[in-house]
Amino acid sequence: MMNQPRIDTSPRVSDEIRKTTCYMCACRCGINVHMKDGRVAYIEGNRDHPVNKGVLCAKGSAGIMQVNAPSRLRAPLRRVGPRGSGRFQEISWDEALGLAKDWLTPIRKNDPSKLAFFTGRDQSQSFTSFWAQAFGTPNYAAHGGFCSVNMAAAGIYTMGGAFWEFGQPDWDRAKLFMLFGVAEDHDSNPIKMGIGKLKARGARIIGVNPIRSGYNAVADEWLGITPGTDGLLILALVHCLMTAGRIDLDYLARYTDAPLLVDEQTGLFLRDQDGRALVIDRATGGL
Ligand code: SF4
Structure with a gap:
């Protein structure tokens, strides 16, 4: 009999596991990050985490690219072509900070509120607001103002807590669940798990969204509303x-x-x- 090569059916994917939370969206699912040779090798859901109980969505798995993507910025870039030309040159941190200081010093001396400071979604928004306040401008904002902060405010008013991290609908008792305008590609694990619970109990789900995909595809009823008219529908319901x-x-x-x-x-x-x-x-x- 020929010698068969031995196949390792369960290779070690990592030499260290670090527990943290995913921030590919605001749900903050618990994740185990597998490290191999000091680099992120694999991400899995943490079964002991109360938010996701081991579930990991595609975006969460793709979080590996936040640190490993070849396109990740590794140094400050200075634009060297016309705006929109996509031509940039790497510069040192000293040079970048020197440039920022040259731009910002006259504004701060003259009128700090003339600085409008906008940042994208990241884990450090409390620091960016801290910095803006120290600079002296009230004109700062971030991604959340157009996205999850509105939902958080509505959650605080209606359920007593911002959905995702600090509050959620009563998945165990709700008989009717209305879902307004949630992006069809959002993939939130807590919402998916909650909707699964509602479906299993036979609760009624109504999706209000111009597009019938994602969560709306599993709704019992779909209202394909005209974009921008949600507020009118809600006020009409309140009136009724x-x-x-x-x-x-x-x-x-x-x-x-x-x-x-x-x-x-x-x-x-x-x-x-x-x-x-x-x-x-x-x-x-x-x-
Ligand atoms: S829902 Fe997906 S992207 Fe959002 S925190 Fe959880 S795993 Fe990450």
């Missing part, structure tokens, strides 16, 4: 709930800014589109 007496008025009075909508002159609550005051009967919720 109010006229049907299905709004918890005590909750509104205690925990929201609804009392600020009372007209101080008339003492009446809310107004219709023609400016006529609407009075809500607290007993029935009717108008």
Whole structure:
């Protein structure tokens, strides 16, 4: 019998495992990063982490390229061609910091608020705001202002916590779940796992999104809304709930800014589109 070559069916992929959280999106799933010869070799989900319980999405797996991609910046670049030409030259950190100092010193002396400082998504946004405040400008923002911070603010108002990291819908008890405008390619593990729980319990899911893909593909009902009209739909729903007496008025009075909508002159609550005051009967919720 010929000698068969031995096949190693479970090769060691790493010589060290570091536990951390993924930041390819804001969910912060727990990950085990396998290191081989001092380099990231492989990323897997951490089964003991409460957010993802071992689940890792494609973006999370691709996190390996954040450190290993050949295109990763390794030194400051200075543009050497016209804007948009894509021509850059590597420069030293001393030169880069010297250039930044030359640009920023006159602005700081003259009027620091003339600096508008914008950064992308990264793990250091608290430091960038710290730096902007120390510089003296209130004009700073980052990626989150156009993306997850809005969702976080809505989560704090409605569920008491920003979705993803600090709060989430009641996946174990909700009977109806409405999902507005979530990007179809977002891949959030906590949302996927939560929707899986809802589907298993038979809860009803309604997706509101111009595109029926991703999460909306598994929704029981899909409202293919015209882009930019979500707010109108939500206000129409609020109107229907109010006229049907299905709004918890005590909750509104205690925990929201609804009392600020009372007209101080008339003492009446809310107004219709023609400016006529609407009075809500607290007993029935009717108008
Ligand atoms: S959902 Fe995916 S990209 Fe987002 S933190 Fe989790 S593994 Fe990373």
